[in-house]
Amino acid sequence: MSQAQKRAVQNYRSRLEQRGMSRYEVLGKESDRELIRSLARRLAEDGPEALEIRDMVNRTIKGEPPRKGGILKALRRSPLVGAELNLVRSGNEGRKVDL
Numbered sequence: 001m002s003q004a005q006k007r008a009v010q011n012y013r014s015r016l017e018q019r020g021m022s023r024y025e026v027l028g029k030e031s032d033r034e035l036i037r038s039l040a041r042r043l044a045e046d047g048p049e050a051l052e053i054r055d056m057v058n059r060t061i062k063g064e065p066p067r068k069g070g071i072l073k074a075l076r077r078s079p080l081v082g083a084e085l086n087l088v089r090s091g092n093e094g095r096k097v098d099l
Contacts, residue, residue, distance in 0.1 A: 020046075021044065039057075
């Protein structure tokens with residue numbers, strides 16, 4: 001590798017390091033390539049979704065049972081949170097049926 005190429009690689013790696021990132025190679029099945037890439041992309045975003053993915057993958061690898069309260073968390077993330085919904089049923093008894 002020429003001196004310019006070495007310097008370019010070194011600069012690239014230092015820019016990655018400044019962003020808190022690192023580059024590494026993994027071995028896996030060809031069919032998992034896109035899955036691993038999309039997982040890495042999501043984890044690199046480092047938002048709340050990335051934290052949730054990390055937690056889920058760690059628990060799965062360690063074999064821990066799922067935590068309680070998952071349904072409540074999902075409901076709180078729902079787009080309907082805060083929507084003024086009328087969930088009261090009418091008092092209508094319906095029609096008379098002769099059985």
